Each structure stands twice: as structure tokens, then as C-alpha cells.
Amino acid sequence: MEEQSHEQGSIETSPSSSSVDHKTWIETQDFLKKKLIAEDDFTWRLAVTGRSMEKEEEVLKYVGGVDISYSKEDPSMACGILVVLDLQTLQVVYEDFSIVTLHVPYLPGFLAFREAPVLLELLEKMKTNANPLYPQLLMVDGNGTLHPRAKEDYAQDFVTLKGCSGRIWGVAVRSTGGSLKPIFISVGHRIALDTAIRIVKMTCKFRVPEPIRQADIRSRDYVRKHQMRMSK
DNA sequence: GCGACAG
DNA sequence: ATCTTGTCGC
Numbered sequence: 655m656e657e658q659s660h661e662q663g664s665i666e667t668s669p670s671s672s673s674v675d676h677k678t679w680i681e682t683q684d685f686l687k688k689k690l691i692a693e694d695d696f697t698w699r700l701a702v703t704g705r706s707m708e709k710e711e712e713v714l715k716y717v718g719g720v721d722i723s724y725s726k727e728d729p730s731m732a733c734g735i736l737v738v739l740d741l742q743t744l745q746v747v748y749e750d751f752s753i754v755t756l757h758v759p760y761l762p763g764f765l766a767f768r769e770a771p772v773l774l775e776l777l778e779k780m781k782t783n784a785n786p787l788y789p790q791l792l793m794v795d796g797n798g799t800l801h802p803r804a805k806e807d808y809a810q811d812f813v814t815l816k817g818c819s820g821r822i823w824g825v826a827v828r829s830t831g832g833s834l835k836p837i838f839i840s841v842g843h844r845i846a847l848d849t850a851i852r853i854v855k856m857t858c859k860f861r862v863p864e865p866i867r868q869a870d871i872r873s874r875d876y877v878r879k880h881q882m883r884m885s886k
Numbered sequence: 887g888c889g890a891c892a893g
Numbered sequence: 894a895t896c897t898t899g900t901c902g903c
Contacts, residue, residue, distance in 0.1 A: 724893075724894050732893095732894090760894080762891035769893070797892050832903085874895095 679764050680803075687804060695844035698790050700852065701742075717741050717857060718789030719865025720773040723873040727881070730756050734772035735873035736780070737865060738787050744857060744864045748787045750776050751876055763802055791845070791853065793865045798840030800824040829854065833861035 698712040707713060718738045725731040731753070738748035752775060758768040780788045797804075824840035825847065839854050841847045857863040862870070 722893075722894085726895050729894075760893050762893085765892045795892080801892080877895095 674759060674761065674764075676761075676764075679767055682767075683764075683803060690799070690841075691844045692799070692841040693844075693846045694849050696790070700849075700856075712790075714790055714853070715741055716747070716787055716789045716791075717853070717865050718777075718792040719863070719867075719869040720776070720792065720794060721866065721869035721873050722769050722772065723870070723877045725877055732756055732772070733873045733876045733880075734769070734776060735869050735876070736773065736776035737869045737872060738789050739857070739865050739868065741856065744859060746868050746872075748780075748785070749868075749872060750779065751873065752776055753880075765796065791842075793854075793857070793863055794842075795866045795870070798824065798842065800838055800840045825851065827851065827855075829858040829861050829863070835861065837861060837863075 698714045699707065701707060701713045716738050718736060720734070720736050722732050722734045725733075732755075734752045734754060736748075736750050737746050739745060740747050752772050754772050756768055756772075760768050777789075777792070824838060826836040826838050828834065829837045837854070839847070839851050842850050845853075854863050857865060860867065
């Protein structure tokens, strides 16, 4: 995972080889981009240390994280994972894997079309089973609104990182005091940037937020232990 | 031509 | 993404 760099990428035209429909993908991205709600829109609240909350208030407790690790032997074989952590203890209280063969190729800027289906399945499975641990919030290791193709609309402000003014859609921060290398946080869907930043910091035992870190570690372990191959 | 490009 | 060992420091 990791290694974020939000440089401007050139998408342009390149329908050359693969059986991929670039045009549809771009249209889908533009469509979804319009539906982004970049402000807080949820029923739970953040527990404030020192202050007790109303009993009926729904407090943020279950935070999910997703990731996918690939097989060295067969790069098309992957292990998708969904973990749920208790925000207070930062312990993993749920995990589920899904071994799949990916047929959609990886193209820079279109990662979600390749990886999201598997991850959504894992989430759907929890929801279908009415699992009480179903995450109230999901952390994803991806570009978010810092995506090259979203920058046109949102990220001029991302430059504010360097001191300009205006609305901010993403920010680079040191997640923990000990890490010099920054992590990038952008608004989520139905989560404002400041809220996202608060939650990210709450989940950082190390540089990478625990939900994402655990998803990465565990999916990678799974691939190693099961030595995934063309069988299974 | 070279490096970069969410994985 | 994946490969890869130890090492230094809190």
C-alpha cells in the first residue's frame, strides 16, 4: 500500500489495447463526483473525552478499513479484506476475506473499477446479515478528492497546503508526532474534511491509520500463508 | 528519451 | 501491488 503522490496525471486518450471502456469509466467518475457530499451527514457523534454523552446518542464506535493484496505467483489473484475496529481500543473486532480473480486491469486513475467490487461485496455481506458490527464509517486508502481527475474541480485548493487561501479539500499532515512523512487526507462522502482529520488522528497508533494498516497487514498475511495460486 | 502513474 | 534483512531508536 501507500506511497501517495498526487501529481497531475495525463489521462487524455488511450483506448488503444485493453478491452476497457475508458469513456464509460470517465463518465461514471464524473457522475459520482457530482453526488459527493463533502460535509458531515451522519447520525453518530464523536465521543468527547471527559464529557459523558446522552445515553440515546449514537456514538462512533465501529470504524471499517478495506484493502486488497495480490499474489506474487498470480497477479490477477487477490485477497480483499474488510476489517472493523473499535474506535476506543483500536482492536480489530471483525475481519472477512474474499479471494478473487480480477479480470479488470489496473489503470492509473481508475483503481476503483478494479478493486471496489470485491470490497463492496464484503460490506454488503455484513449488511445483509444485519451484523451489529457493521461499520459506521469506512476508511479507504485511495486518492479521494485528491484524485488527478477531481483536482480540476476541487484541488486548486489542495495547493493551500502551501499557504494559499480558500476552501480546502485535502490536506497533508503528520499523522503521529513520530512520522516525518505525511499522509494525505481528503473529504469523504458525507464527511467534512475537519471531521475526517479528527478521526484519522484518533486512529493513528502509527503513521498509517489503524483500520487501513490492519487491513493491509492482514490481507498480506493471508496471501502469504495461503500461498495463493491458480487453485483456490 | 526518462520518469511517473491509487494497485 | 510484489520482491527484500537488518538495524537504529524510542
